[in-house]
Amino acid sequence: MHKLLPDQLVWMWLRKLLMLVELFALANTSSHTHSCPSVCICASDLLSCVNQSLQQVPAVLPPTVVILDISHNNLCLLHNNWLSALPRLLDLRISHNQIKNLSAKALHNATQLKHLDLSSNHLETIKKHFFEQLVSLEELLLYNNNIMHVDGHAFTHLSSIRKIYLSCNLLTSFSFSSMQNFSHPHLRTLDLSSNNFSLIPTEEVMALPAYLKNGLYLHNNPLTCDCSLYNMFLHWADCGFSSVEDFKEDHTCLVLGKPRAFVKVLNRHNNFENCPLTNGVFSELHLRVLVGKSLIIPCNSSLHEESINYVWISSRYEFIKYPGNNNQSLKIHSNGSLEIKEAQPWNSGIYLCIAINKRLNHNTTYEVNVTVHYPKYEGEPFKTGLTTLLGCVVSLILVLMYLYLTPCCCCNCRKKSATPSPPYECSAKSSILSTTPPATDGPNRKTSSNKHVVFLEPIKEVQNGKIKQVDPNAKNPKVLQPKPDSESISSVFSDLPIMSL
Template structure:
């Protein structure tokens, strides 16, 4: 019996030990399916950043929608390496050592929407290097060594909206056909910090307004050309963000040497001899339209020839294509015209029409600058009947007051309170008339030094027809005038009369 008890205790201890060893806390996590070594795989994210990889891992999980291979040492990409990644939407290949892409590098990336190739060693972009990226919307190629772009390098990118080519070595760029890019979807084109020294101004002026707002040309050795200066100056006055936000970094070379670089918008003295009409002759101004809140508005896409395809860009940078509508307020009709059923405040801004057709040599654009006004309240109608009735009532009240409220004559006994009657003043004396005409103060004559100046001094101007001395107006000075003792009044001749005739004596009253 004791042996059985001891054996049972040993079995319990053994089972407890085995259970503790097999607890879930000590189990190693299962490795994700096809997750490369040292990479992090979670849900649809795959990160192999900063691992020093020289080649892309051979096996990649098919569920990856966001693949990060940045900050490695990749030098090339195998053709067709994206075939297993049918769900891939974002691919990050920045900060590697890619010197070239090659044909077929992205042939299986039909679903890719964002591609980051920045901070590599790319020098040339070939015609077929980006084939297969039909759904790509954002392409980052800045901080490379790109010096040449094939004229059809971006022809496969039909819906690209943001292209970043800054910090490269480009000396020219075709703004006529944008190296195969279409202007329908493109919103941002960054060409800053390159070596662009020749820019066709006429091609810049022909770009649609929404692309001008996202065209970055700062920090380039641009020529100090009158046409280019006035075009950029007009863009700056219109408030285009690409020029306004980097105004200090727009420079030009005055004498074709790096030391002669001046700022466009701060040292404009070198453009004083340029005519301001050059910019208006190059760039077609937008058509100004005014609409009131709540009204309807229709915009026509005026082109030189019938257009095969018409698209519109709203002030909110939204693409509107016929036949389609957005939230019921804006609709593009089959003939290419744009209709706003009920004009609201958000409809104010620039509407751009893009037209493409076989007879149109270039994609033509037509711009409308819509200004929305609030309706003015209508003035209230003038009610003549009310005013007539009010006038009759006021007139009746005045008549009653005149009939039953006679003026007060003396202090009547019937009144319970004393009447305050007006007292007419007595006729003023000649002395008062003389005193009433005084207006200018005079000082004591210098020939009476013993007498002090009084504070009651007046200079009296007498009428010329009544009293005069030798044809001059007589002045009277009243000193210490006393209303009850007028005998102290002394009238003296004016200073001009005294100086002209020495025989005349002051007039005493």
């Protein structure tokens, strides 16, 4: 028998090893293929079981699934720990089913889940244990259910949540105070529209951070009209919050709670003209600082107890805590004030101070609008007010020159002005301007020569030795006839010194 060389033995063992690896891969692939439910579609990391009239979730699911879609079925119950076989699951869609309740551990073992869609089901209550294990969840869809109550701690463990949709339900109240602490630092959208809210706790809502109020949707609710509600929405509109700007016409309220007497809250021509504008929680401090200078912003909180912790949220949504702050340009002092060192233009924006009293489990917020600007140059042009004043002075001088320094057109003006004109002479050169108003009645009425206001004397004509008023609407009005008495003035400026050319 021919002996194999050592090199040949090595190659033979390598070929056998490769064959074993191939057989193992084929077996593993076949097992994955058989684990895909027959009523579903498996494509890479996607498993779709949409609209298959399923009454329960398939027992065997491929462990490589990242996106699982079992919407539009007849599911009524989700078993405990059914997600333990899907360690890579990121997206779970269970909308349009018949789910009324969730068991204690129905969503356990889904610590990597980021998107959960439970919309269009029959959920009635959101309990505390529903989402306790979903620490990585970012988007939660619960709209179009029959939810009447949400536990105040239902979202406490959702530390990564960004969006919560609760619209089109039957909610009459909501624990806004549970959103005031830092358990939801990334929450930007809270949709509570189209529910049954009749009253909104404005003090709790206004204590929320500004970035959350920007995405707090409360439209299409049967709210009862009051001044606090009007002031809150008006303040949001002035701040340009998206929750108001996107649905401005849908923010309505009911006068005295009557369904037929509803008004648009943000319409300027409504029934809120007599509401006083409050200065409490709706006020906002506006500070200005030059580029490169330092600014200290006080935290004017209503809490003055000793056990107070201060946290600031910068205009760039950075959390600044005391003590221990990594941002070298922002520093919190022991009294809660925030110092901006060497301010730059990107430091402009709204800063939010939150004072937390852990002993009383209470907190308040305070907003400050900071503007960082460059210094103005000294060579600044004239201001508008100074320019307008200068123009008025020049105009006044020109008017005085026109009234008092108008030159005479003839050399013998003074002599002619002393001689009264013939009583009935019709002269085109006679002026129709007089320094006095036209005489009304009485021949003995004397004119005042110290008046310099020009009046237009009405045109008169003489008929049968009497002066007759000429109709101004006549087609061919005649030229004004001068007065025959010696007190008439033939020129507008005859009482002033005449300057001959």
